[in-house]
Amino acid sequence: MYREIYITADISKETATDIVAQIKAMSEGIGANQPIKMYVNCFGGSATAMFTILDAMATCPCEIITVNLGEADSAAALIFSAGSKRFITENSRVMIHEVRLSTLYSAEPLSQIEAELKEFQILNDNMFKALAKNTGKKPEEIKADVFGKDLYLSAEEAIEYGLADAILTTEIKEKYSLKKVDLETVRGSKTTKEKRMITKEEAIKALKNDFDMDVVAIKADNEAKTAELTSLKAEKEQLTASNTELTTKVETLEAEKVAEAAKVVNAKKEAAFDKAAGEGRIPLAVKEETLKAFKGLEDLEGYLAKLPVVLSNKAKGSSEPGAVVELTETEKATAKKMGVSEEDFKKTKAAQQTK
Structure with missing residues (x-):
């Protein structure tokens, strides 16, 4: 389904919290075994917030593919370089540097300043260790490259430095189901909390890519089955009507059969009576009463046979x-x-x- 994260605003405690929540939800929800695509176009932000996101990425059980869509600077560069697969558009760039001090010291105790500087040094060392892990270089080498300056790298240079794997191509997009993102739309985003509505076409494509579920084919199959079911229902109703008609005909024929059998019996009874009357056993005057009294032919014949001549x-x-x-x-x-x-x-x- 919709397994995409956009990092376009400054990395802060709030944005980091939101991104971590998205990673957690996607790693536990439907399609948790499918890759997460993280699109980056950001100038950086808080180092501590950056490490929060890096830890969430490192502990996520599913693959996270990162894509640089324009800028991946400072803290954003580390997040981008931490992807399991890292793709960069042809005209994008990456920038790395040392941790920057954001505090202006004014009339503060020296001990406090020293403590804060110590914490910044720890952050700086950890950042170089993270970059070394992502690039395959040594921390000292990276530290020397950025000493006293911002190191800007083009797409090709970022790949050579080990911060990216490949330039994003059509083949890569198709292979990893990466979106064709409108860069102006991404640059215009103010916060990752702004939710982007997924279109119907994107939902259908995501279902097919992530779950091998062809919604269009399923819909067509359901429509075909519905049509078949409607046809079978109509056929069943027609057969039911035909069966009712046949049942009525059978009942009519059975009734006619019974009536004909009764006629035959009555005719035989009359013949038996007439024979007995002819033999002088019984007068014709009691014919009607006698025939009514004996329903069966055998009983009548037995009675008549016992009468004397x-x-x-x-x-x-x-x-x-x-x-x-x-x-x-x-x-x-x-x-x-x-x-x-x-x-x-x-x-x-x-x-x-x-x-």
Whole structure:
């Protein structure tokens, strides 16, 4: 994400506190394993504040890349030279010198002046030791180079002296994901506490560089999946509707099947009753009541089979049992036409005449 620190104001206790807080937050927050980029364009400041920043850089677990964007003078030169990788723009420069006394002594005890001078000497020695560590030179050599003067170095001279590693090029920018900084904007900054808002494009680029997260590709993939999900949802709704329609059709067919089966059963029941009536076992007058009384075909057939053949032995109006019913010539012709034997026709006639 946004892992950049700008040092553009004079280095003081306040700015050092802010920079240390930024280093700590970036070393512990999201992407803590990613490099911090520190951009420097500063004329220097307090030596004690400088050492506060140097200690924070030295104890930071992640890499800190420094970039000189114009000036890295005095205390800023040491901070710039302390980077794990140190890049300098072509027209930038670096300046180093001895620790400068900022106190005007007026009517102060000599012992106090001596104590303060001793502290300044300690700061001066520590500064040369830090420069020696960053450049690979000896402290005495650096002290001799800056004795009584400010040592200004161009970009090439700073590299030769060991204060910088390379001139910032397009290839280096791309390799280390360094920003193309507007120098006028940086020079115009008054304090590191002024927060710079990150743009959408910068956030997307930072996510890709620091976390290999392609937001644009992820968004496109999400849109594709959303479209696919919408399509599948519509397909599901269509299948649900089709399933409902098929269920209704199945239920209708089942109902029709049951109705047809009932018709077949009723037809067989009627046939069984008519046969029994024809055999003289039961009168036709009780057909409707009998069919209603027996729901199943087997029960009806069992009942009818148990009935005795008595109706054919008695003609209507005759008190003599076993009276024979005779057929007229017309009835004989009718029986022949129907394909029924005269004997069966007689039985049917007798059953119909008997109450």
